[in-house]
Amino acid sequence: MDLINISWDARAGRLRGTDIDNAAGTQAYNAVCLGFFDGCHVGHRALINTLLYAAAEADLSPCILTFDQLPTQNSGVSSYDDSVPASDTGRKVRERRMREGGPFLIQSAADRYRHLTDCGADRVYVQQFSAEFSRLGPEDYLExxxxxxxxVRLIVVGYDFRFGADSSxxxxxxxxxxxxxGVRVIVVPPVQIKxxxxxxxLIRQALLTGHIEEVNRxxxxxxxxxxxxxxxxxxxRTTGHPTANILCPPEQIWPPFGVYATLTEVDGRYYPSISNFGVRPTVDDPTTEPILETLIFDREMDLYGKEITVHLLSFIRPEERFQSYMSMVAQIYQDIEQATAFLRNMDTALPCYSAAGTEVRVIRAxxxxxxxLYWEFYFRKTEKLCSAAPVIARLLTAASKxxxxxxLLAARLADLYGATWTADTGSFGDLGRLVFHASAVGHIDAGINPIDELLELVLACLTEPLTDESGHFDAALVASEIKNQLDLLKAVEDNPHSWAGRRFIDNLTVGHTAHGLSSRGNPEQLRSLTPAELSEIWHDLLYKAPLRVRWTGRIRSDRIDRTIEALQKLRPYRPYRAGKRGDAETDTVPMPIPGRLPSPMPLSPLEPVVEERQVQQSSLRLAYRLPFSYVSPQRHVLTLLNAMLGGGADSLLFAKIREELGLAYSVRSELNHGLGxxxxxxxxxxxxxxAAEAAVNKTIARxxxxxxxxxxxxxxxxxxYNSLISLRDSLSGTLSYDVAACLSRQSESPADLAAKIMQIQPHEIAExxxxxxxxxxxxLQPNKE
Structure with missing residues (x-):
């Protein structure tokens, strides 16, 4: 994504900027969302997600338009809250900063631009907010x-958007x-949390009062x-706790002086840490400029001169002046223990590593x-890849060198106290997924840790599969696993209900082949696959495809280290930048960006389809276009709507069509966000x-x-609500939630989503x-003959 500075030339009455000047005379049109985006919070993300999705639907180039400074100067922080105690020195330093100016913002300009350029738009325009520009009236600004x-031919704005001179x-x-x-305008409603x-x-105020967990939410x-x-x-170093020290950017809000549980990011790695932000009032020479001092747990690293990012997770205590050096050291040990306990007991997914096309996340429980341990590879669906992926899944979980x-592989897994090593494929719209899953007991006793040996087994299976002398997958194993996959497809075809589901998708996605491709492959493509071709596809997936690795459960740091070490051998570290690629021979493909991949599938009413087959009962399938996309902040309303309509035995469809009218053996509704x-x-x-179809439509009308x-x-x-709250009791449920959240770029926790569900009103369901x-x-009906 490009960052482009633009300015208003009042004399010429037009914008100036390289991209603007070069676009003269072209036929390319843009979609844009507008705002200052301080903090790049969940409300901003809703705007950007909506932009990406709507632009893809309209075949427009998605762009973000922001400003180099706040259009309204009093929108930032101009005073500090006194609810968090501070030392006399700290209070004086804060008061001096307020006298020197402001406003102060959630992010530095560099971080704000970094967030925006990583969101997936084609360009970020940074408008110089000059006096001349500020005098533009609403009509001039628009036209x-x-x-x-x-x-611009499509505009996405927030519900409270204002523009033009004096925000008129x-x-x-x-x-x-x-x-x-004829410019489409999309107004995104407010995003609410609890x-x-x-x-x-709101975020600035929560930050000033030390409510860091609320801020992060x-x-x-x-x-x-x-x-x-x-x-x-x-x-x-004299206390045995060497720290890495950085200064807060001059335009950024100071959080309360005090101690925080943190993650420290260094070259894509995220290390558990503890940090103190303040003026160090206990030492003989307290600073007049606050310093963020960070201790990375169990590491000795030479970081002088290196850029790091410290992520604040939880506020532990205010900074204080101690009466003695020994009392300060004793408190440091208590702080470390408290921060360690907080990090160990977080149920949400935390980043461990982030690079171009590669992520490692951990969900500690x-x-x-x-x-x-999960390895999830992503790819844009093609007939070849959709057929190759399930065969590769079988090959790598069946044998290794x-x-x-x-x-032999099954016996080795049994030796690891019943460890498992499986794989599966799936899809979300036109995005394909190849997922490997390993599971074992984390610790037994006397130093027996099956998961450590399983990790090495997994790495060997993925990087050293069973091959022939030429380095291709073993031909006999390939033939066997292709036959197994063909047998599976035959079983699906022989099951009338499954076959009807496949034919329904085929007809629904006609003209949009990638969205309709089955993640199980098709017989013709499967039969054409060769060991050499499969080996080449796996090589590209392993070394280049977007990959998200997840650890769940009771995780030791050395296991995460070993995973990242193995990944960096496969994929040399390059900083993450959305949509950016370098050398096509060596670079990994960027992570899927919700709104762009999975991409929207245009939907218009289709002619009814009736097919016949030798079956005992008819299969009725109906599709309705959703009013909200999978990236919409309102998608939770659809979840409740679906539950009420046909999500279970207590639903309206079940009660009406099966129980009351007796028209069907079974009936249910489902949301397919990938197809919309x-x-x-x-x-x-x-x-x-x-009669059954009429009853469904009448129920929706109700x-x-x-x-x-x-x-x-x-x-x-x-x-x-209960199902979301109970997710924390299941590792698989927690993992499934994180997978879906990443695909749709939703950051809310299950508890926050549960709270949103409880706030839905009946009129929202009706609308x-x-x-x-x-x-x-x-x-699909029985043959008439």
Missing amino acids: KVLYRDLR GRVAHLQRWGEEL GATVHSS YLGHHFSIRGEVIRGSARG ERFNTVS AYPSKP VLTVSAAVHPGSED LAGGDFSASLFNNMRKQL AAAALVAILSYR
């Missing part, structure tokens, strides 16, 4: 800046103008301070003795197809009209149901 110079332009004005010129509408001023990422490590007094047969549809599937009595009981609404809402659009009716 000259956006429509003419930036060639409002959303209603923008919408009227868009209608007149009843609070997220905006930058609103941001959707960790509040951080980035800087170059400077030399300090070296007193930390000390209450479980089982430890799991060290264990060249299934019985809600689907209804029913096993229907032959001859009842019309929901749209608000004709549902309060007990159904409340019971379903509570069921969803969502009314916005469903029927796309396809598919029927």
Whole structure:
């Protein structure tokens, strides 16, 4: 993504900038979202996600337009909260800073630009907010800046967006103008967390009062301070706790002076740490400029002159002046113990490593003795890759160079106290996934740790598979596993219900082949695969494809270190930058960016499809276009809508079609966010197809009209709430949640999502149901003969 500085030339009456000047005379049009984006919080992310998705739908280039300074100067922090105690020295230093100026922001300009350029848009325009620019009226801003110079044909803004001189332009004005010129305007509603509408001023206030966990929840990422490590007094070394010291950027808000549990990022690695931000009032020469001192646990690293980022996770205590050196040292040990306990007991996913196309995440759960390791590869779906992936999954979990047969590998896993090593494939729209999963007991006794040996086995299976003399997959094993996959496809074809589901997707995705490709492959492609071809595909996946590795359970740091060490041998470290690639022969492909990959699939109503086969009962499949995309902050409303419609035995469809009318053996609805549809599937009595379809549509109409009981609404809402809250009791549930959250770029915790579910009102369900659009009716019926 490009960062482009632009300015308003008042004399010429137009924008100036390299990209603007070069675009003259082109036919390329842009989609844009606008804002200052201080903090790049979850509300901003909702704007950007909506932009990326809508731009892909309209085949426009997505761009972000921001400013080099706050348009309204009093929007930042101009005073500090006194609710967090500070030493006399600390209080004086803060007061001096307030006298020197402001406003102070959540992020430095460099970090704000870094976040924006990593969001997945094609360009970030940074508008110089000059006096001349500030005098542009709303009409000039819309017509000259956006429509003419930036060639904007789609605009995404927040519900409270203002623009033009003196902020006189409002959303209603923008919408009227868009209608007149044919520019689509999307207004994103407020994003709320536990009843609070997220905006930058709310985050600044929470930050000043030391509520760091609340700040991070609103941001959707960790509040951080980035800087170059400077030399300090070296007193930390005398206590056995050497620290890396950095200064806070001059324009960034100072968090309360005190001690924090932190993660410290160095060259893509994230290390558990503890940090003190303040003026060190206990020492003989307290500083007049606060310093962030960070102790990285169990590491000795020479970081002088290196840029690091310290991510604040939790506030432990305010900075204080100690009466003696020994009392300070004793408190440091207590702080370290408290920070270590906090980090060890976090249930949310934390980053361990981030590079171009590669991530390692950890979900710590000390209450479980089982430890799991997941390697999740992503690829854009093609017929070849969708057929190769399940075969590769079989090959790498069946044998390896060290264990060249299934019985030998199975015996080795049994020796590791019943460890497992499996793989599967899946898809989300046009994004394909190849997932490997290893699981074992983390610790038994007397130094017996099966997971350590399993980790080495996994690495060997992935990097040293069973091959022939030419380095290709073993031909006999390839032939065997292709046959096994073909047998699986034959079993699917022989099952009328599964076959109807496949034909339904084929018809729904006609014209959009990638979205409709099966993650199990197709017979023709499977039969054509060769050992050499499979080896080449696996090489590209292993070394270049986007890869997200996850550890879950009771994890020791040395296991994470070993994983990252192995990854860096496969993929030399390069800093993460969304959408950026260098040498095509060596660089990994960037991580999928929600809104762009998986990409939206255009949906228009299709002609009904009726097919016949020798079956005992009819299969009815219906698809309805969803009103919200998979990146929408309102998608949780669809979750409740689906539960009420046909998500279980207590749903409206089950009660009406199966129990009351007796038209079907089974009926349920599901959300397919990858295709952007809600689907209804029913096993229907032959001859009842019309009645069943009419009953489904009447039930949706009931929901749209608000004709549902309060007990159904409340019971379903509570069921969803309980299922989300109970995720922490299941490693697999926690992992599945994190997988889905990453694919849709949703950062809220299960508890926060559960709270949002409980805040849904009945009218939101009615509005969502009314916005469903029927796309396809598919029927598989018994042969008439």
